[in-house]
Amino acid sequence: MAVPTPHAEALARIPVRTREAQILGSTTRFEDFGPEDARDVVVLVHGYRGDHHGLEAVIARLDGIRVISPDLPGFGDSTPLTEAPHSIAGYGRWLAAFIEELGLDEPPVVLGHSFGSMVSSHAIADGLPARALILLNPISSNPKVAAGRIITTLTRGFYAVSRALPAPVARLWLGNWLIVQFMSMSLVTNDDPTLTKWIHEEHHRYFNGFSDPRTVAEAFRASVSTEVGEAAPRVSVPTLMIAGELDRIAPLPGQHATVGLFPDGRLIVVEGVGHLAHYETPGAVATAIRGFLAELSTGSSR
Secondary structure: OOOEEEEEEEHHHHEEEEEEEEOOOEEEEEEEEEEOOOEEEEEEEEOOOHHHHHHHHHHOOOHHHHEEEEOOOOOOOOOOOOOOOOOOHHHHHHHHHHHHOOOOOOOOOOEEEOOOHHHHHHHHHOOOOOOEEEEEEOOOOOOOOOOOOOOOHHHHHHHHHHHHHHHHHHHHOOOOOOHHHHHHHHOOOOHHHHHHHHHHHHHHOOOOOOOOHHHHHHHHHHHHOOOOOHHHHOOOOEEEEEEEOOOOOOOOHHHHHHOOOOOOOEEEEEOOOOOOOHHHHHHHHHHHHHHHHHHHHHOOOO
């Protein structure tokens, strides 16, 4: 029996509008949560092979804030890009065009999670107008070695095999239940069996919601092509990094080294959690976001 979604009732109390936009050849589906006239508007950029569902536990705790949560092109219900590559720069162009299409009165706060931290930080460094930047579990160390050379080599080999297979076989290879389960087990840090089971179920529900193996392979190459620190010196807006103390994908030493590269950066470390802070400690993440937005509104951010 499936574990009930822990935040379902809280999320159901927040108004949501499902919309879509045509961006660089992608039919981009997105959820628009909260009041349309909210003081604070946050646009989310989710992680690799995820979709908008992944950050819902955090969104459920951000009532009163307008949160716009798209599926990245090629993932979830969004179709792939046809007018840009599925690279960090390509996704950055998509993000800029998406935000422009929203027609907001003022630039939003942009929040990037994991892979989305690279997309959002590089996009803002390249000129995307934004009020501020929030990076959740940011990729702040060289992704080719941060998780360890053995794991990284195996992961790169896994995606290399997918590129060599016919598309139908590649989809089966990428969606292998054991692979998804191993990935999920390697990232969980909590000791609550019910929460852990729910996280595994979430990964099995949404990790394989990609459009085609080619897009997955292109996005994987993008995911190991850079890190947040390469963009940080050119990000002039106030920036909050929210890191997990036990994050093996983006280890804490890299977070401490990277925050100082931002002209206006600060770091909050969530204790006792790794790369799944959005699942395991969404309350702490939401509290950090609310505090940062409050600072922006009072002009007290340094």
